[in-house]
Amino acid sequence: MKRFIGFIRKEFYHIFRDKRSLFILFGMPIAQIMLFGFAITNEINNVDIAIFNKSKDATTEEIINKITASKYYTNKQLIQNEKEIETVFKRGKVKAVLVFENDFSKNLIKENKATIQIITDATDPNTANTIANYTNSILRTYQQIVNKDIEIAYQIIPETRMVYNPELKSVFMFVPGVMTIILMLVSAMMTSISITREKELGTMEILLVSPIKPFQVIIGKVFPYIFLSIINAIVIVLLSIFIFKMPINGSFILLGLESVLFTITSLSLGILISTISETQQTAMMISLMGLMLPTILLSGFIFPISSMPIPLQVISNIIPAKWFIIILKGIMLKGVDISFIWKETVILIGMTLFFMGLSIKKYKIRLE
Amino acid sequence: MSISVQHISKSFDKVTALKDISFKVKEGELFGLIGPDGAGKTTLFRVLTTLLFADEGTATVADFDVVEDYKSIRNSVGYMPGKFSLYQDLTVEENLTFFATIFGTTIEENYDLIKEIYVQIEPFKDRRAGDLSGGMKQKLALSCALIHKPKVLFLDEPTTGVDPVSRKEFWEMLKRLQKKGITILVSTPYMDEAALCDRIALIQDGEILEIDTPNDIIKTFPKKLYNISANNMYQLIKNLNAYKHQYSVYPFGEFVHYTDQRNDFKKEELINYLKENNLKNITITETAPTIEDVFMELAK
Structure with missing residues (x-):
């Protein structure tokens, strides 16, 4: 346990001393939510x-x-x-x-x-x-x-009622998407980079030739990012409540738990990426191309899944972000409880276990 | 036996890194692997530190098999890779504390072991490891590798890129550690460091050329060796290589190390030959061979 705490302390040193990753960690969520909230919007004003x-x-x-x-x-x-x-x-x-x-x-x-x-x-x-x-x-x-005063027979007036987002406020649509992307980015990219950095600098060689166990290294790497992701999720929710007046209709506890679940899903993806890439650059490219793009394009964040061609609709099912966005929209906008989103939750848990299992299987206890 | 290597072979794709390597290192011995870059030293270290599987052969370190008991080995050896492998963004003290914790010990517990080394870098303990000079980095890396009191210490080219004074200090430290009962396997491309080991193995292209004490290895040199100097080094080497009786010609500092094919070498004859080629200030003196000469001879 002392080993583990020592390892986590070291990870925090790394994070807080690297100005660039600090910027990504805390600057990005704020910048993105502001960008999507104010600049990129479908509604018209003045x-x-x-x-x-x-x-x-x-x-x-x-x-x-x-x-x-x-x-x-x-x-x-x-x-x-x-x-x-x-x-x-x-x-x-x-x-x-x-x-x-x-x-x-x-x-x-x-x-x-x-x-x-x-x-x-x-x-x-x-x-x-x-x-x-x-x-x-x-x-x-x-x-x-x-x-009103004139009687006209058989007048048919269509009446459209927008539910959940009656004013069609696009920021309400973007918040779940941005939150998903940020959690994905922070968790998957940062962990995969921090693990491959050890490989690149050769410190992994020393860690391997030491009594610290592989799972301790992985949990030690992942732990600080769970913590930071939760802070990020809180920042995003607070920004959307206080700046964009977004209502959170569902339970905060459920929202928190689901966010932790999705963070762990992303972290397991990050670990998986680090097991297959040797350099920080590869890890970053795989995270960006393999995770970020599908997350943005295929998760239903920007383009509705129902209007995609059938093959893409099928592919969208394997994107964890799709399920998390459904969960988030459910909790934030519709105010549903777990009984409405248990299916999506189970899918995310399943994906997490799968990625974890695969990473443990692929994690190298040697250099080859 | 502290380290026992039997018929280890290892290849990467088409390159054979190690060919049927066998040797033994006694407990408390300072054993040197001497060879040029690309000889297979690092691969051998990685096999012994359980980082790579050998294709063939077996090896034990501190009586543990490198494949079966890799976990026990990882608990009981210290390893200092060739590349500086500490956390550059952590300070000297943080690095040392970190390695002490992951080995389940503390700096205080084994301070006596690293004291002599650590006192030299202690004034800089709040400096980030990345900002240290080459020699100080090596001292820190050695401290980190020693902090858990390993039975066997693996040092892969610890003095590469380090200034001569720090190199000398480093070897003095190794000698002191050896007296504390730690077996040390060290690799180096510097032949002059070989003489400081108890026994050495000369290694090239994945094969061991010779294993013995430095003195006995020097004794195997088959010829008389001459130091030759003249006013123009380049011209001298060129002419010596063209000399019909030459056996070997290698530049060695300000001299050229020369051996002759004949057993009855005639000094005057060579001087006259060189004079004919417009060389001046020619001196030829007999000299004692060094490990480098043996290596060049064996590698020929």
Whole structure:
């Protein structure tokens, strides 16, 4: 036991004296969560628009007020003629122009029909799409209010209700993904690097020719990272609660336990990588290419699994991150308890045992 | 017997690193493996320290088999690899404490054993190991290898890259350790260090050329050896190599070590030959062979 504690103390010296790995350990989670939370987002906020109002009557003014009052749009300028539309787009000042036709109000009363043209700058297709949808929905709401007093038979109004993330806040989707990536990165990459570093520097040779047992070396290597990963998970959860106002609907204890489980899964992967690579560089490349990329692309973090081609859907099943993201979303957003996520938990435990077994089998007690 | 090696062979892919190596090291002996780089010294050390399996043959260290009882060996030997293998980002004291703990001991417990070595680096005990000079690194590595009071000490090229003064000190330390009953197997490419061992094995291309005490090995040198010097070293070697009676010509410091094919070597004849080739200040004196000369002769 004294041996083991001595070993762990040494590992902490390594971690705290290596400024680069310290930066990866603690700078990365914060940077990533901020990046995904603020910069990379699907929602629109305060988009600048221009308005070309040809009729200038009470109805159009009311609609314009409704639109500009929403937090999605800021009315940047009023346009006076057709030509100006192109100019404002070319200058890149606005993302959309709303054009009200002549005699808007009159047409509405006379023909029960009036047209608004929504012109969007589709150089950014996602934003363009979202703007069009949002505007439609504002107009529809307005229509409902106006039509309230008038009886129209068989009017079918589709009503969409978004559950769990009613405001479609993308940051809520990103938090589980970022947390998964960080835990994976810290655990798998850092352990595999720290074990291969011993090989590269030749200290593994001395450790082998000593009474310390291989499993003690491995547990000693892994232990500090379990500890650091838990700190990271806590930092991520706190950031998402306090900065992004993300609700954690489920139990914190369950969240903690599942995070520890996934950390151990990643650590066992890290050990496995270290048994097959001889240098720190190889270990890092395998971790990045073999773990990070599939984790980002195939786990359902960015691209929904259901819209992938069937072969990729099948492959996604062997990505531990996929199961952990399901668990995280379940606990954080839906607030479910273990009875809803026991299957995913069992899969993760199974994967962990498999990787552990394989690493122990592959761990070399000699140099060959 | 402290170390017993019988018919050990080992190859990597197409390269044969060790060919049928056999030797024995007595308890408390300072045994040297002398040979150039790539002779197979490190491979042999790794087989004996249970890090590599031999393809053929058996070996025991401290009466434990290197394959069957590898765990017992790992408990009772000290190993200092050729490459500096301590934690560069840990201080001197932290390194020593770490190795003491993993061997289940403390610095205090075996301080008397490492005292003479450690006092020299103790003033730098808070310095990171990576910032030490070559000689100090070796002293620290030796301290770490000794901290658990091993029965057998394996030192793989401990003095490579170390200045002459530190090398001398290092060998004095080995002599003192030997008096404390520790068997030492040391390898070195420096022939001058060979004379400091009790017995040596000359090794080249994975084969042992000769095993004996340094004195007896020198006695096996078959010829009379001459120190030759002249004003132009390069020209001298060139001309000696072209001399029809030459048997061997090797540069050795400021002289050329020369042996003749004939038993009745005629000094005047060689001087005249060299003078004909425009060499001046020619001196030829008989000299005692060294281990290096024996090695060159055996390796011929």
